[in-house]
Amino acid sequence: MKDLKKSMTMKDVAHLAGVGLGTVSRVVNGYNVKESTLKKVQDAIEELNYQPDEYARGLKTNRSNTIAIILPTIWHPFFSEFAYHVEKNLSKKNYKLFICNVESDASTEIEYIEMLKNNKVDGIIGITYSDIDNYISSNLPFVSIDRHFSEKVPYVTSDNFAGGQLAAQELIKRGCKNLAYIGGENIYRNETDFRKDGFFQVAEERGCSLSKLILPEPIDDLEVKIKNFLIENPSIDGIFAVNDFMALRIMKIMGELSKVAPKDYQIIGFDGLKTAVDQDYLLSSIKQPTDLLAKEAVKSLLDLINGLEPKSRQVLPVEFVEGGTTR
């Protein structure tokens, strides 16, 4: 004899209540719905004796309870910090995390997207600069960090524009008069481009002298180009670098020119890198809210998996952190 209790699905509940699957999912997962709708769904659940268990909730019944994270490389403090927080958030929800270093090999990403289509993973969080638009434009549970694919792919990012503004404000507040920006530029426009936009806006508004070194990626002879730029602009006293690793390289070259921060110039990076949870910041920086980025990415992804509509774009606040390269 068929076990009715076990065979009842969310679909049966939706059918009986005359509502969509998403609505049932909202009720089951404790989200707000109209009171009249709530009653219809609750009645149907009771009539059918439908019992969602922790693992079988949502639209998809064939769950693996695994998520994949696609990263350029785990061997980088920003990505390992992010993965650390993603795993912590997922672990609370009983999900396991696959890790995938792509290192600019898009075939690995596509392989994971295939796993997603075959229900071998339930969702993907991707930090990727590859040309995979065609693969993720469908309705798969995919959340992007820092890059906008299409309206269907929710993405989570730091407030890069405000970060650039903040960098300029902090340098000016600390007495810098001759500002400079140094960073690369990818052919795919992404969120990090807003950093320089915010920096330029404040620098111009405040009437500072402003030098720019914007290098198209991939960058050849990076250190030579930075060195020439610094030699040609000897009066620079406040630098904003597109990220912390770029800032560290600039500091190395400044050292070759016998200039030391924060005595001879001040410099602010972006990311707020530490090498580990209990370590100091590598340098003064605009800190990305890595823990919050991870939390919101996980939340959006679980919403997608459960048939809910997460916000399509979330921009999270950044802050300035003192790391010894500003006065």
Place this chain on the structure above:
Amino acid sequence: MKDLKKSMTMKDVAHLAGVGLGTVSRVVNGYNVKESTLKKVQDAIEELNYQPDEYARGLKTNRSNTIAIILPTIWHPFFSEFAYHVEKNLSKKNYKLFICNVESDASTEIEYIEMLKNNKVDGIIGITYSDIDNYISSNLPFVSIDRHFSEKVPYVTSDNFAGGQLAAQELIKRGCKNLAYIGGENIYRNETDFRKDGFFQVAEERGCSLSKLILPEPIDDLEVKIKNFLIENPSIDGIFAVNDFMALRIMKIMGELSKVAPKDYQIIGFDGLKTAVDQDYLLSSIKQPTDLLAKEAVKSLLDLINGLEPKSRQVLPVEFVEGGTTR
């Protein structure tokens, strides 16, 4: 009708050939066996028309093609570098990698070991200092890094003793006369303890003055203890720290005492940390062969999964790397 070709297992081959499963596995995976045995197995394979495919090889037929890595935390450059290499090696063999931060919560580790027993993962690589001996003493595919559990658990480690010797030799070669060792000590003796043993041996052999600060873990007031030790021993000119992060802390405290490396003293850490693949070493250090540790750990684990016997202990060579804190 039953499809004979498909239903034939390695067990059937072993039975017909009158050999053990491990022997059939060795033949199937191309390892050396006695010529007379090889013939018996090949005959049985032919007679049964047994066809091992890439995914169904080995003793276990219920493969998930996933491996889990258990780490204290992925947010630490040594562990993220190691995980990076493990994923690269596994990816070549078509395995996916689960990542698990344990952060001294042994229940997470035990959960993964349960997954292993239930064939949800095929094997585990563990860097763990928890009390999980009772859980992994069985015949599960588990490879340990840096810690010896029992004869049944193969482990892979760096040559910590030689690393300690090397640190002493390099400091002495560079003119240090008054050596010091600073490190913690865990209640579970592990491979890292050999670092100080090697260091002490060379220091004593060469008749150097030697100061020791050995702190039982967990360590309270670490920086106060280090500072007092350095004040009490002002003639120290060569320090070996148990790892790079400890060395960075010592350097910070030396800075408070107005001493800068390598001008006023020299210091060597252990691990050879970089913050990312294309970055410089954080300081002069004894570098662990992280890529090789990962490669051998993966190899041993896949051997175990395929019913072969890997070496029970592998000790891999270390090297000295210049990172600006030695002359």
